[in-house]
Every structure is written in structure tokens, then in C-alpha cells.
Amino acid sequence: MDINQANASFAAMLRTRDKALISAIQRLLRERPFTLDPGVAPETVDAIHFEYDWESFAPVAIPLNTRSGYCGRGLPLALPSPLIPPDVDAALTDAMDDEDDDFCDELREKMTETYIAWFQAAWHDARAANRDVRGFLSVHDTLWRTDLDTGEEFREDAGRVKFF
Numbered sequence: 001m002d003i004n005q006a007n008a009s010f011a012a013m014l015r016t017r018d019k020a021l022i023s024a025i026q027r028l029l030r031e032r033p034f035t036l037d038p039g040v041a042p043e044t045v046d047a048i049h050f051e052y053d054w055e056s057f058a059p060v061a062i063p064l065n066t067r068s069g070y071c072g073r074g075l076p077l078a079l080p081s082p083l084i085p086p087d088v089d090a091a092l093t094d095a096m097d098d099e100d101d102d103f104c105d106e107l108r109e110k111m112t113e114t115y116i117a118w119f120q121a122a123w124h125d126a127r128a129a130n131r132d133v134r135g136f137l138s139v140h141d142t143l144w145r146t147d148l149d150t151g152e153e154f155r156e157d158a159g160r161v162k163f164f
Helices: 003-014 018-031 086-097 103-129
Strands: 049-051 059-065 134-139 144-146
Touching: 003 086, 003 103, 018 103, 049 103, 059 086, 086 103
Parallel strands: 049 134
Antiparallel strands: 049 059, 134 144
8 A cells, every 4th residue: 555545545544433433523523522620611611622533543632721721631532433433544554664754654644634734634623613612633742733723833943832
């Protein structure tokens, strides 16, 4: 399996998850069902930071107040798993076993681009549920993120975090 075939297989798998992701985002926007920090009211959640796991692409939603910061615990999105098809996972595993770093790096880069575009499209489809809440997407444990409304990418690792 080459990189383009693997990425096409990944994109096809994501498309089978469209409705589930849109539904999960709509629920978050409408209900804000987070376990919030003491003293935080649901209506003060004015943004959601979605983080995804680098290995599995499984997303978690974290409540955010853009003035004060994170305000509760992350909530895994209930999506059918896996998001990575078995044939793509096997190709990645084989490449790692063969120490083919170029294949792994290039495929992961393409998959990340595909995932971000898929997630952003789902966000736009779900957006009408609550236009007052902003959304951001990033890989877990990094400050690099994408504004889901504008597509603007923030690639700073230091200084004030832009969505606070």
C-alpha cells in the first residue's frame, strides 16, 4: 500500500463517521455536558478545544472559557472506532518495523491534513447548534491548534495562548 492509497483508505473510513461526529459536536454545542470545575456555570463555556490522540486520532472535547482558560475535564467523543482502517494501521506498523521513517512521517502528515479537513467540515455542518461557542482543534499535548471557524492556524509554543 502506498501513501496515497493509505490516505484514501483513511479518508473513506472518516467519511463513514461523518454523521456520528456531527451529532457529537451538535450535542456538545447545545448541552455543554462537561464535568466543570467548581463554581463554573455551563453558560460560561464559550469555546471547546478538541484534542486528538496522535496514534489513533480519537478526539476529546475540553471546555474552555476564552477569558479564563480551561474550565473542566475533557470528554471523549463517542465515535465508532477505529478511525484508522486496519489496512492503514498494518501499513504503518510494517513501516515502523522496517524503520521506514519517511513513509510513516509522510503518511502521518497526509492523514493529519485529511483529519483536520474532515473535522473542520463536521464542525461547520454542526455549527448552527450554537454559534456563540468557538472551536479549536489540536493534537494532544501541544499548543499548536486550528481555529475551526476560520481555519487560522496558531503555531506558537510560547507566550500567551491566543484563545484565552
